[in-house]
Amino acid sequence: MEAAGDDAAAAVRMRAAVKRLSFGTAEERAEAAGEVGRLARSDEGRKRLLPELGVVPPLVSMLADARGGGAGARMAAAGALLELARGAHRNKVHIVQAGLLKKLPLLMDDKDMSRSQELALLLLSISSLVNTDFPLASSELLPFLVAVLSADDAPADTKLPCLGALHNLSAKLEHVRDVASSGAVRALLALSLDRKTSEAALSVLGDLAATAAGREEMEEDEAAPRALVEAMTWHDAPRCQEHAAYLAMVLAHGSRLQRRRMRRLGVVQALLEVSLLGSPLAQRRAAKILQWFKEEGQDRIRAHSGPRMEGASSASCDGGGEGAKDRRNAVDRIVKQSLDRNMKSILRRATASVDLTSVKLLVGSSSSKSLPCETLHP
Template sequence: MCPPQTPNVSSSSSSSSSSSSRSWLLCYIELRFFVRIRRFLRSKAAARKRRGPSDGFDMESVKVVDKEVVLQVMERESEDESAVLQRSVKKLHFGSWEEKEKAAQEIQRLAREDGKVRKLMAELGVIPVLVAMVASEVACRRRVAVTALIELANGSYTNKALMVEAGVLSKLPKKIDGVDELTRRELADLLLSLSSLANTQFPLASSEILPFLRSILESASTVETKEPCLGTLYNLSAVLDNAGALVSGRVVNTLLTLSTVKQLSEKALATLGHLVVTLMGKKEMENSPTVPESFIEILTWEDKPKCQELSAYILMVLAHQSSAQREKMCKSGIVPVLLEVALLGSPLAQKRALKLLQWFKDERHANMKPHSGPQTGRIPMGSPLNGRETQEGKKMMKSLVKQSLNKNMEMITRRANASADSSKLKALVISTSSKSLPY
């Protein structure tokens, strides 16, 4: 039996410093080890059960040998992963700029591969360092920091909150002209991920995000860069408290312009649909020179039924209790377009088009009501002159209605023939009379 050895003071002091640096890794290594060793032993137990006890093996010795083998393999694997993780975190905190860039790339890879490591890295304080790197003027340094933050934010509410608390929104570039297209897209992706906090109780300063988003939307050359920006605006607009900042930030005009681009129209219209129900958003759209013409044009997109539905919804909100807007829509030629949507649109678009048509029909009857019928005091009731003029007026009105209906049907038929659906439309037109039309 060996005598007890006296402890070495120098070695104990050095080991205490190294033990503190490795303490954060013990829980992770132990958890992974015991999960894998239990899975391994269960598979071995199932294999022994299939072989049966008559094979002549000592089960306890096999269990010990298997455990020792797995222990060696797992220790080597854990040492490799822990060494990479420990080295990356250390270089990110205390290394040079070149070492920080390489460490950020390694952290991005590790965070993408394992969700537990993603949580562990946040506890090790890597997020504030990466956020500080976002403000760097060096493009490659900023890009590796942004991509690492995107991976750390993936599926983690805590990490997103830590990034906002670390001031990532204030680190966004003030001038977008000096940022390359790839970095713009990655920054837009990061903001899209962080914008999910808008629907929570965590405060998200939309005033810091909007100038950057508007700059990207106005200057970006690719649809891929603009899409995440629109997604961010959609998440922000879903909260009514953000409507004031969005409208005052001149976002409505940008959204109206992008709504006419088919690749971006759906998300832009959905965001406008959130804003139009607010007083400020509705007023901003009413004062726009492109309204309602842009929405009426979208109603003619037969290959975009979702856009038709959203455009009809916005027009309904604008036309509701606003005779001035309904008059503008009539002058812009909305009625024939609504007739086409009511016949060929999706079920929801048809329902909304019919509702709009009913409003225009009711308003026309209301405008005609004070002036229709015989005017007592001017022409005696039942005189031959009054009856003759009444009959002529009715004939003239029927003729005008018939001509307008035929013209609308001819236009609808031409558009339907272009979409290879003429047979269905002709059958519908033949079976439809003026009495069954909504307008």
């Protein structure tokens, strides 16, 4: 009996909310949006029923209606739509079909809505439709996401759901080219330098780097090597190091120019530290890149030593091929020994810097603990 009474009361509330959403004043519509959110949150059956009663179109219209109750009403509408979309595929389809994505250009300049976490979470939920057969138009969603991610005044709590939505899109081959050409790479590289958003941004960049279009965008952006080298120095963020090392592998493998840029920025030192202090996955990736740098150095030195060998061979008295071969082998051994010594020297410096940091921390800790004793016993 009690359950039946609750259902009857909920039915009355739903009918009243639907009526106020369609015909009420601005204040009544805002209250009705809040009521729809509470009803959807309270029961899965009501969540499925509410869109059938016609609540979605007026809620979507409220998002871009600057005169219909102010920011509070628009936030209430976004919250109601978010509750309707959570875990409900059919409701997400209803929301898209009601024109949500077509409203986004109107919301880009609305600081209240474009910086709203509720709207960002709603778009994250809607973006999961890419994993279904529903034809989600990424071209309508991407400009808003990139604009929010590029905005300096957008809080991290809003940017993180937008990064999640971008991840959903970039994980699908049919959308990744649109993501790569949308200007997202530049925004992602900037966000990779922010500790709050770095891991999510680097993860999306990893999705993009798996495709030719994404790699091209990253290679053309001069900020990419600097961002990756910076992320690899964060020893307290192992996931960031792993993502950054993977992206460095992609760039270093495909471009000599990128290797030169990274070398100038101190990537060898960073890679050596990762190979010592990073997670097992990051260590393997760092070791692989270091091997590439080492082999490139060997090739460069061999190329430079080639003409001298030819001159020496032509000037030799015996003129025999066997002697020239022996000399080339000797030079190769010298080059290898020199490179090995250089790498060991760099490794010692990296280890020494880590040890020195530990010593400084230990000394600082010991000094701070001994100060009271020194005060008591001069």
